[in-house]
Amino acid sequence: MSNPRADRVKEAAKLAGRSARLKTGLFLAEGPQAVREALLAHRHAVEAGLPGVVVEAYATEACLQRLPELAGLAAGTTLRLATDEVLAAMADTVSPQGIVAVCRMQSPTLQEVLATAPKLIAVMCEVRDPGNAGTILRAADSAGADAVILTASSVDIHNPKAVRSTVGSLFHLPVVSGVEFAELADALRQAGITILAADGYGSQDLDALQDESAVRRLAPGAEATGTSGPRLENQTAWLFGNEAQGLSDAELAAADFRVAVPVYGQAESLNVGTAATVCLYASARAQNR
C-alpha cells in the first residue's frame, strides 16, 4: 500500500477517536513492541479457540527486514506491506517505527473475570491521565495481577496514548472497561474479595500490613500482634483514585479498609502510579506469586 488517502488508511486513522473505536470495537497498536505483544496475544487466543486479537497489520519493508521475527509472528494474520507515508497517516504517533496493527478489543465482562476466582485485581476509579493508566496496568502485569478494571469515568485504555503507555501489557491480562462503580463494589463483595482503598489518609499502614503478612507466612509461631487489619494474602481488589481528588467518598465508603502507603520524606503525596505499584507489589509478595 502506498496511497495514504486510501479508505483503509482513513478507517484506521479514525480509530484515534473514541466514537470510531466504540462503533467498530477496534483500536490501533503502534510500533514494534506493541504489535509484537498483540501478535503473541493473537496466537495464544487462536490456540485457545478464542477470537483473534489482530485484524490486520501494516509494516514497511524496512521494518520487516530489521525485525524479521515480526513477519514470523504475523503468520496466520493479514500482514500488508505499506509505505512510511501510509503508516504516518494511520498512526497517532509521529513515527510508528514502521509497523501498526488494527486490533479487536478483548472486552471480558466483570462476571467472566470474577468467575476465574482472581486473587489480585487493580481497579482504576476515575484515573484520567493515559500515562498513569498505562503505568498502573503495567504495574498490575508485573505484579502478576489477574485483571484490571476501569470504572466508567476513567480514561479510555484503548486511546492511542494509553495503549502506548502500557508498553504491551494491555495484551497480557484481562481488562474490563466502563464498569459502574456501585455495580462493581457489589460484585466484588459477593465474590468474597476484600476491597482495599489506596488512600493517603487511610488508617491502615501498608508497611505494617506487609510486615504482619511476612511474619504470618514465614514465622507463624511468632505471630503475636493480632491486628484487625486486612490480610494481604487474601483475595484483594485495590482501588486507585483520580489524580487530583483521590477516591470519592462513595468509593472510600465501599472499601473494606483504607490503606496508606507511608510517606517517609517531605514529599506531599505519591503519584497514583507510584502508589499503585507499591500496593500491588505488596499484595503479590504476600500472595507468594
Place this chain on the structure above:
Amino acid sequence: MSNPRADRVKEAAKLAGRSARLKTGLFLAEGPQAVREALLAHRHAVEAGLPGVVVEAYATEACLQRLPELAGLAAGTTLRLATDEVLAAMADTVSPQGIVAVCRMQSPTLQEVLATAPKLIAVMCEVRDPGNAGTILRAADSAGADAVILTASSVDIHNPKAVRSTVGSLFHLPVVSGVEFAELADALRQAGITILAADGYGSQDLDALQDESAVRRLAPGAEATGTSGPRLENQTAWLFGNEAQGLSDAELAAADFRVAVPVYGQAESLNVGTAATVCLYASARAQNR
C-alpha cells in the same frame, strides 16, 4: 514588569539551556507547586544560616490573589509583579500558571553528603529521561532517602522538564550531580555503604530479601534461613541504570549485590522509575523509617 524583551527576562529564559545554568549556577522553578517548595526550602536554608535558594520570583497579580500564601512565603526574597507575557517569555512551559522563581542550585559535594552518615541513597547511572529522573527523585523523597546522586552521564536534573517532573522533591533532599562513577563507587565503599544494583537479571530476589528482613526485625527468634544476601536494614546505595541498556558492566561489577525486582506476570521488564520505587520502599521499610 511588562516588557517581555527586558534583559532580566532574557536572562531567565536562557536558564532553559544547560550552558547558562552552568555559567550562572541558577535554574528556573515554574508554577505554584515548584515555587512554593523552593520558597519553603529557601526559608529553611536561611534559618539554618545557609545560602538562600530563591534569588528572585516573578508572579502575576492574578496568581497572588488566587494563592495569597505564596506572597507570604516570599517575604524575605525579591518578589516582582509581572505580566503573563513576561512569564511566558521566561518560562519553558507554555503556561507557568502565573509564577516562576530563579533559584540557586544547591550543589552539595559527595563528601558533604557522605559525612552525614546517610542510610539510604538513590544513584542514577546514565538515567537519560527527565521524567524518569523526576520519578526516581520523587520516590526517593517519599521513601525518606537521605540523598540522590546523579552520575556525570545522567540527565541534568535542573533542566526545566526534569525540575517539573520532580514536583518539588528537588528542594527536599540533597542532590549531588555530575559525579564520576568510579569515584562514587570508591567513596561509597570507603564509607561502609552497601552498594545494590537494581538489575532485572540479578541473582538476589528483592521479595525474598524483604521477607528475611521482616522476620529478622519482627520475629528474631524465628530466624532460620541464614542467607548470604544483603540486609536491607544496612546503609544502602541503590544503583539505577539507563532506560535502554540498564546498568553497565562496570556499574554491575562495582555493586556488592545485584538485586532483581521480581516480575510475576508477563511484563517483560519494569520501567526504571517503577523498579526504583519498589527498591527504595523496600529499604525504607526494612530501615523502619
